[in-house]
Amino acid sequence: xxxxxxxxxxxxxxxxxxxxxxxxxxxxxFNVEQGLQNIGLEEYRKKGVIEAASEGYLTHTAQKFRVRDxxxxxxxxxxxxxxxxx
Numbered sequence: 001x002x003x004x005x006x007x008x009x010x011x012x013x014x015x016x017x018x019x020x021x022x023x024x025x026x027x028x029x030f031n032v033e034q035g036l037q038n039i040g041l042e043e044y045r046k047k048g049v050i051e052a053a054s055e056g057y058l059t060h061t062a063q064k065f066r067v068r069d070x071x072x073x074x075x076x077x078x079x080x081x082x083x084x085x086x
Contacts, residue, residue: 007031028070032057 011029015022035053039046057063 025069025073028066028073030058030063030066030070 008031015027032053035056036050039049044050058067
């Protein structure tokens, strides 16, 4: 249970150890910051609230750029993988 719910603390430890190995466009963590505070793990059936909070988070201008950067990063990795292993 702690592994699933303690992700922010784990991320901080991870970044403290490995931050010198990443630039801004190689590591991405998307985390809805507002709107899900009162939704517990057992309330997975509140799909509408979860979707609305997630949509609001991902359509915010700052997140749009991060999503774009993440997609571009994945595309570069996909091309490298295909070229190296085909």
